[in-house]
Amino acid sequence: KMATVQSAALSFVGILLGTAMDWNEKSFHWLFPLCAAIGVFGNTIYRRVRLRGQRRLARAERSGRIEDRPTLNPMSVTRVLRADPLYRRFMLWMFIFGLGNLMLSAPLAIVLNDGFHVSYITGILITSAIPTALMPISIPLWSRLLNRCHVVEFRAKHAWSFVTVSCLQFLGAGLHSLPLFFIASVAMGIAFGGGVLAWNLGHHDFAPPHRDGQYMGVHVTLTGLRGLLAPFLAVGIYDALDRSAKGAGGGVWVFSICLLLNLVGAIGFLHLRRQMARGELKPVPGAEH
Numbered sequence: 164k165m166a167t168v169q170s171a172a173l174s175f176v177g178i179l180l181g182t183a184m185d186w187n188e189k190s191f192h193w194l195f196p197l198c199a200a201i202g203v204f205g206n207t208i209y210r211r212v213r214l215r216g217q218r219r220l221a222r223a224e225r226s227g228r229i230e231d232r233p234t235l236n237p238m239s240v241t242r243v244l245r246a247d248p249l250y251r252r253f254m255l256w257m258f259i260f261g262l263g264n265l266m267l268s269a270p271l272a273i274v275l276n277d278g279f280h281v282s283y284i285t286g287i288l289i290t291s292a293i294p295t296a297l298m299p300i301s302i303p304l305w306s307r308l309l310n311r312c313h314v315v316e317f318r319a320k321h322a323w324s325f326v327t328v329s330c331l332q333f334l335g336a337g338l339h340s341l342p343l344f345f346i347a348s349v350a351m352g353i354a355f356g357g358g359v360l361a362w363n364l365g366h367h368d369f370a371p372p373h374r375d376g377q378y379m380g381v382h383v384t385l386t387g388l389r390g391l392l393a394p395f396l397a398v399g400i401y402d403a404l405d406r407s408a409k410g411a412g413g414g415v416w417v418f419s420i421c422l423l424l425n426l427v428g429a430i431g432f433l434h435l436r437r438q439m440a441r442g443e444l445k446p447v448p449g450a451e452h
Contacts, residue, residue, distance in 0.1 A: 166359045170298035177292035181284035188283075220372065243381045249444040250369040250378065252435055253315060258385055260318075260428020263421045264325055264358075265393035267332060270401045270417045274336050275344070278412075289348045297352025298359065305357035314365035319436040321361065322429035324354035329422035336415035362386075369446055397421070 176198055183190040214220070244251040268290065275286045309317050328350045335343030362382070370378035397417055405414035438444045 166363070167299040167302055170295040170302075170355075170359075174292045174296035177287045177295065178284070181282075181287035181292065184283040220375070226373070237384070239377060240381050240384050243377060247369065247447050249315075249435075249439070249446055250366075250381075252431075252438075252444065253318075253369070254381065254385055256428050256431030256435060257318075257382075258389055259424055259431065260322060260325070261386065262389045262393055262396075263329065263424025263428060265390055266397035266421045266424070267329065267418070269394045269397045270336075270414065270421075271332060271344075273398070273401060274415060278336070278339065278415075279341050281341070289344050293345070293348040294352035294355050297349060298356045301353045301356025302360060305360055309357070309360050309364065313439070314361055314368045315432065315436050315439055317357070317361055317365070319429075319432040321354070321357040322425070322432050324350065324357065326422070326425045326429050328354055329418065329425045333415075333418035333422050336418050371447065 180191065180194055180198075183194055244254060271290060272286065275281045275289060281289075305321065308320065328347050331343055331347035331350055334340070335347060366378040366382050367375060400420060401414040401417045404416050405412070407413055435444070
C-alpha cells in the first residue's frame with residue numbers, strides 16, 4: 164500500500180513538472196522547493212506510523228550480539244556477506260542485474276533529448292510518469308507471487324521483465340522508434356511493481372528477525388554503490404561509442420551492454436534457484452520466508 168501511494172504521487176508530480184516546464188523552463192526554480200517542502204511535511208506524518216511488533220523487534224535486536232546490530236561501520240557489510248554464502252551470491256547477481264537497470268536512465272534521457280528532441284512532458288512521461296503510474300496496477304500482481312515463494316525464486320522469474328525493458332529500449336534506440344520507447348515505459352511500470360516489493364522485502368527471506376536491519380543495510384549500501392557508478396559508467400560508454408562511430412549514433416549501443424548485464428543477472432538468479440533446490444545453499448538458521 165505504501166509503494167502504491169508513493170508511485171501515484173511520483174507520477175502526478177512528474178506530469179506536473181513536465182507540463183510546467185514546457186510552459187516555462189524556469190518553473191523548476193520554485194516547483195522543486197515546493198515539492199521538497201511537501202515531502203518534509205509528509206515525512207512528519209510518516210514518523211507517526213507505528214510498526215506492528217515494533218517493541219518486540221527492537222528487543223530482539225538489542226538482545227543479540229553487538230556485531231549483529233545495524234551499524235554505520237562499513238565492515239559490517241563484509242561480515243554479513245562472508246558469513247552468509249546464499250545472501251552473498253544473491254547480492255552478487257543483484258549487483259550485476261541492478262547495475263544494468265540503473266545504467267539505462269542516463270542514456271535514455273540523452274537519446275530522447277538529442278535523438279528525438281522530445282518536449283519535457285514527453286520525456287518525463289517515458290522516463291518516469293508512465294512507469295510509476297502503472298505500479299499501483301502491477302504491485303498487487305507481483306505481491307501474490309512474492310508471497311508464495313522465496314525471493315530468489317521470485318527474482319528468477321521477475322528479472323525477465325527488466326530484460327524485456329532493456330531489449331525494447333535497445334530496439335527503440337537502434338531503430339529510432341519513439342513508440343518502442345513508450346512500450347518500454349509500460350513494460351518498465353510492470354517491472355517496477357515487482358522490483359519495489361522485492362527490494363523492500365526480499366532481505367527478510369535471508370535474515371533472522373533480529374538482523375533484518377543489518378541485512379537491509381547491506382542491500383542499501385550495495386544499491387548506493389551501483390547507483391553511484393551506473394550514470395558515470397553509462398554516459399562514459401555512450402560518449403566513447405559515439406566518438407568511435409564519429410557521431411553516427413554509435414552511442415545507442417550502450418543499451419546492448421545494459422541488456423547484457425540484465426541477462427547475466429537473470430541467468431544468475433536461475434542458477435542460484437537451482438543451487439537452493441539441490442540443497443547446495445541454504446538460508447542461515449532462524450531465517451524464514
